Amino acid sequence: MYREDQLKALLEGRKILIAGYGREGQSAERLINRLVPETQYTIADGNEQIATESAKDCYGMIIKSPGVPMRVLGSVECSSLTDLFLQVYGDKTIGVTGTKGKSTTASLIHHLLPGSILAGNIGIPLFDILDDIQEDSIIVAELSCHQLENIHRGPHIGVLLNLYQEHLDHYEDYMGYKMAKMQIGLKQQAGDHFFYCTDNEELRLLVKSYELRVKSELHPYSVNNISDEERVLLDVCPLEGEHNRSNAMVACRVASLVTRQPISTFNSQLSTFQGLRHRMERVGEYAGITWYDDSISTIPAAAIAAVRALGRVDTLILGGFDRGIDYQPLVDFLKETHLRNVVFVGKAGKRIYDQLSTSNFQFSTLIEDDYTKIVPWCAEVTPQGGVVLLSPAAASYDAFKNFEVRGDFFREQIMKL
Numbered sequence: 001m002y003r004e005d006q007l008k009a010l011l012e013g014r015k016i017l018i019a020g021y022g023r024e025g026q027s028a029e030r031l032i033n034r035l036v037p038e039t040q041y042t043i044a045d046g047n048e049q050i051a052t053e054s055a056k057d058c059y060g061m062i063i064k065s066p067g068v069p070m071r072v073l074g075s076v077e078c079s080s081l082t083d084l085f086l087q088v089y090g091d092k093t094i095g096v097t098g099t100k101g102k103s104t105t106a107s108l109i110h111h112l113l114p115g116s117i118l119a120g121n122i123g124i125p126l127f128d129i130l131d132d133i134q135e136d137s138i139i140v141a142e143l144s145c146h147q148l149e150n151i152h153r154g155p156h157i158g159v160l161l162n163l164y165q166e167h168l169d170h171y172e173d174y175m176g177y178k179m180a181k182m183q184i185g186l187k188q189q190a191g192d193h194f195f196y197c198t199d200n201e202e203l204r205l206l207v208k209s210y211e212l213r214v215k216s217e218l219h220p221y222s223v224n225n226i227s228d229e230e231r232v233l234l235d236v237c238p239l240e241g242e243h244n245r246s247n248a249m250v251a252c253r254v255a256s257l258v259t260r261q262p263i264s265t266f267n268s269q270l271s272t273f274q275g276l277r278h279r280m281e282r283v284g285e286y287a288g289i290t291w292y293d294d295s296i297s298t299i300p301a302a303a304i305a306a307v308r309a310l311g312r313v314d315t316l317i318l319g320g321f322d323r324g325i326d327y328q329p330l331v332d333f334l335k336e337t338h339l340r341n342v343v344f345v346g347k348a349g350k351r352i353y354d355q356l357s358t359s360n361f362q363f364s365t366l367i368e369d370d371y372t373k374i375v376p377w378c379a380e381v382t383p384q385g386g387v388v389l390l391s392p393a394a395a396s397y398d399a400f401k402n403f404e405v406r407g408d409f410f411r412e413q414i415m416k417l
Contacts, residue, residue: 002133004035006088011061012036017053019073020065021045024081027125028063031081047072066121066146069170082147085126086187090153093139094254095120097148097184098161098197100302101247103276104239105161106142108251111273112266113258116140121147138258145180146170154188157257158216159195159250162243163202164301165325178206185214192216193257195250199223219257221250229263236271240280241309248273278407280306280391287417288384294391295407300330303393307337314386315341315378319349320394320406330393331355339363341381343374348394369399375413 001007011032018028021043032041044053047068054062054073064070064078086093094116096106103122110118119129120141133139141155145167163178171177185194185207194216198204204220211218223246226234230249237248252266259265275281283291294306298320307313316339318330327348334342334356341364344353353367364381368374378388390410400406 001130002135002137003088007031007084008035010084010087012039014039014060015058016041017059017062018043018065019050019054019062019078020068022065022067024125025063025065027127028065028081031127031130064150066144070149071172078150080147080150081125081127082120082141082143083151083153085141086151086153086155089133089139091156092133092137093141093155094157094159094258095141095143095155095184096159096161097143097145097181098159099164099166099181099299100296100305101161101243102142102144103296104244104279105159105247105251106140107276108248108270108273109254110140112251112255112269113138113140118142143184145177148183149180151183151187154184154186154192154216156188157193157195157254158184158188159254160184160203160207161197161247161250162200162301163206164299166299167323169323178202182206182210185216186210188214188216190215193219195219195221195254197221197246197250199246219253221246221253223249227263233263233267233270236267238271238273239275241305243305244280244309278404280309281407283411283414286414287379289379289382290385290387291414292387292389292391293407293410294389295396295403295410297391297393298395298403299325300327300333300393303330303391304333306389306391307333307339310387310389312387313337313339313389315339315343315382315388317343317345317374317378317388317390317410318352318393319343319345319347320392320396321398322347322351323395327352327355327393331359335359335361337363340383340386341366341378343368343378345369345374345392346394346398348392352393371409371413375410375417379417 018025044050051072062078064080096102110116116138118140119126121144122142196207198220199222234245256263278295281293283293297303343366396403396406
């Protein structure tokens with residue numbers, strides 16, 4: 001294993017608490033048993049057990065899983081698999097984060113850099129790729145706010161795409177969430193590179209506030225300020241929507257920096273990229289209607305971007321688990337659209353509907369939580385040749401394990417038409 005000694009040095013001689021036993025907690029246990037099998041460790045799962053164990057003050061290291069809120073652990077200092085990984089392999093890592101678009105952008109960079117290794121929040125724990133890392137390896141890591149909040153070293157190349165209200169159930173306030181994301185740049189070193197999108201006002205102002213603390217080279221970018229060469233490049237981008245043009249542009253700029261090749265080098269590669277599942281995915285044409293699955297949409301900005309990107313949307317499905325985010329921008333947007341029908345799902349959907357009901361709107365509505373009823377209703381009210389879009393602007397946890405399961409169930413109901 002490449003740099004095994006450095007990794008062992010971080011773990012050995014300590015009593016370790018693994019806080020959370022999901023995908024990353026299990027990966028942490030495998031790592032300990034592989035590298036330092038003599039090390040004593042304890043597994044705590046569930047917030048109550050984690051809080052009890054972390055309060056014992058007998059652990060030399062606490063490895064926190066991403067889904068465990070810091071408030072459960074109190075004021076104790078924590079590490080994480082991401083933290084340990086970046087301390088050893090940060091100089092080989094391109095890290096991608098942002099409220100939306102990080103999976104697509106990380107996959108794009110991986111696509112443009114053949115031979116690179118894709119891992120992280122995209123579903124592959126970072127320590128599950130250890131045997132693939134060599135001296136010349138390039139690692140592309142999708143990083144969530146939860147993975148970034150405890151890091152001591154940032155990736156060699158960091159990309160921060162955007163910031164919107166998200167995960168407010170995990171943090172004390174919006175600033176806590178934004179600062180977790182900002183660690184990708186604040187924990188970089190001299191000689192590293194930090195890309196951030198100035199089209200996103202929240203992000204632009206945040207970076208400006210902390211610019212003097214960033215040691216890496218700053219690479220601001222905007223889809224409103226591109227070269228002729230980049231304009232030609234983006235014309236071949238197969239992904240729909242201005243947000244995806246932005247993602248494609250920064251992916252190409254990162255690939256150009258890594259390979260030291262001009263942007264035009266990546267035209268043909270970009271044109272062959274296939275979008276990821278549940279991200280404005282065209283399910284197909286059924287019952288004379290075109291159906292789109294954008295189940296990844298868990299915030300208002302994502303739903304707005306999806307409707308704008310498609311141009312024509314007749315029927316929109318909104319709502320799910322309510323995490324208390326601000327839906328007023330979405331409500332204002334809905335008032336101005338030419339939608340024919342809107343479905344409101346779950347507590348989030350009910351809150352959107354309640355905010356909307358105080359004003360005049362022209363579309364038909366359905367308040368319903370059962371997708372076995374929602375899809376047939378959409379097929380009934382959507383005109384032939386029309387478009388149905390699932391872009392919920394809300395999490396799925398009230399009814400589904402995750403957004404993938406929600407999207408798959410939506411697709412299954414479509415196939416039954």
